[in-house]
Amino acid sequence: MTAQLSVEDFSLVFRTRHGTVRALEDVSLSVERGEIVGVVGESGSGKSVLAYAVMGLQDAAARVQGGRIRFAGLDMLTASEGALAGVRGRELAMIFQSPRTALNPIRKVGRQIEDILRQHANLPGRDLRDQAIAALARVRIPDPQRRYEAYPFELSGGMCQRVMIAMALACSPFLLIADEPTTGLDVTTQAVIMDLIRDMSREARMSTLLITHDLGLAGEYCDRIAVMHAGHVVEIAPAAELLSRPAHPYTQQLLAATPTPRSTVEGLVSIPGQLPDLRHDLPPCRFSARCARHSPICDEKPLPWTSLTPTHSVRCRVPLWG
Amino acid sequence: MGFVGKRLLGTIPSLIGVVIVTFLLSHALPGDPAAYFAGPAANAASIAGVRAKLGLDQSLPVQFMHYIVDLAHGNLGNALTTGQPVLTDLIDRLPASLELTFFALVFAVALGIPMGVWAATKPDSLADHICRASVSVAAAFPTFFVGLILVYIFYFLLGLAPEPVGRLNEILYTAPPRVTGAYTIDSLIAGDWNTFRASLAQLVLPAISLGLFALAPIARITRAAMVQSLGSDFTRTARAAGLPRGKILVTYAFRNALLPVANVLGMVFSFLLGSNVLIEQVFGWQGIGAYAVSAVLASDYAAVQGFVLMMAVLYILLNLIVDLLATVIDPRVRFEA
Structure with a gap:
């Protein structure tokens, strides 16, 4: 089976006034067909940068330093802007956090879905409206005929996110990138939205890349989880295994810092230190300064991947097991 | 549309303010309009006569009422320079x-x-x-x-x-x-x-x-x-x-x-x-x-x-x-x- 999306040794820097920020370094990741892969890490770990790079929507200050991103046979880094625009919205879709600002505030939501259908779906004009309403109905928006006429400010945050999902799924994409789709929504709405995303990917055998800082959420909905720290992917494993048997010290600490129904506030542990400054020279393992298990061997270059099992890999010289 | 109606009503206070200011403006201008209208050969009696004719001898509130009534009739007074009603000049x-x-x-x-x-x-x-x-x-x-x-x-x-x-x-x-x-x-x-x-x-x-x-x-x-x-x-x-x-x-x-x-x-x-x-x-x-x-x-x-x-x-x-x-x-x- 070939992967729907494969990211290989991908490195990206931002050139800023205050120096070069090495935002992503040697990131490798793949998403198979129908699979939900979570990318988890604290703020600033490079999750969203990775998502935008896959979309080909990186900031103007971003420079790709190396590696490859292949999606459905297309090399996303060398493809023309025209080829990318043809893929985006049709085969590759994205939903964002803060759905209310991510929708055009002065255009009816139905019209915004129509814009995408008109561009990609090759439908006769008279069917656009019906298809847009059908897209709204598919994400279980009640009374879709009426909602078609609504402006984003007339809808709740959860409704806006459903509209975003309806837009993303309007053309049945192969891969959905969900960047913190439930941040800012209340917990019940969060569950509804995540159930919706999972159901959609199961029904249509759609692949999903879920970007989140919430390890609990990722554990619940993802098949596999990649943990990111300071621009590195440090561990990849099937979700259940990653949660029960983390191999990277950072993953372990991230788990200890994640509230569960059984934990108390006192039981939560905060991770010491903070993300290193990505503008400076960094040790091969960017977690070493925060790591209790740090030993001289950690400072030897290069930092290799270790396969603990065929599906569980960790990027650590002194993993917790294996 | 209710919005237009509300917004039209909202212009009324500004209009009232404008009318008051333009009225006061004429009184704040330097010089005595009565003396000006009476002409260079006028004496005190004829200036007083012109003042009474223009209503300038009355109290400010009374003058203001006259001004409002004139405005309501579309009467902005006559322009000295053209000799025509000011409204006609402006519309022209x-x-x-x-x-x-x-x-x-x-x-x-x-x-x-x-x-x-x-x-x-x-x-x-x-x-x-x-x-x-x-x-x-x-x-x-x-x-x-x-x-x-x-x-x-x-x-x-x-x-x-x-x-x-x-x-x-x-x-x-x-x-x-x-x-x-x-x-x-x-x-x-x-x-x-x-x-x-x-x-x-x-x-x-x-x-x-x-x-x-x-x-x-x-x-x-x-x-x-x-x-x-x-x-x-x-x-x-x-x-x-x-x-x-x-x-x-x-x-x-x-x-x-x-x-x-x-x-x-x-x-x-x-x-x-x-x-x-x-x-x-x-x-x-x-x-x-x-x-x-x-x-x-x-x-x-x-x-x-x-x-x-x-x-x-x-x-x-x-x-x-x-x-x-x-x-x-x-x-x-x-x-x-």
């Missing part, structure tokens, strides 16, 4: 100024908005800096100076523009029968193509001189609003959805940038209408600006009062139009009202 000359201001605004919008959009798509590029510098230079020169330079180059040196003798060279053409008062429109209504072309040709230089001044605010607000909406989340969504570049630029970014642009347009229009004065002098334009200047020079206070009142009312109406436009552009405005 307003279309000329509106026509000039309108064309100036069309010129400024046609140039300023594309420049602003262009600059916003490439912020901090050479194009951006050229746009910024050129509109700043255009705004830095006084309008009358620009007008004179344009006349010198395009009329005197190149002979491309017609003689700056006002709205129409009356020796060669006859003014069209009055319908709206704007020569370009009236000549079209009359089907007189030659007069239309001639009046349009007369408009070009004064409209450009005036419009150059409005270029800077329009181009810069367009750029600022476009930079903001191009960097917004919904533009990113549109790009992520693979929408074509033109669609993103127009339907997504530009329409969202229109609201601040429309607000500035309203301000610029009323500002241009006021700053017509100098341009009308340079081009011999028979508009209200030229009228107001001669009224002030002749201490013709009824005419000045009428002019101020009319400008204030126009300003209020213009703001009303901008507000109504805003509801068309942005549904949230309607919702909040």
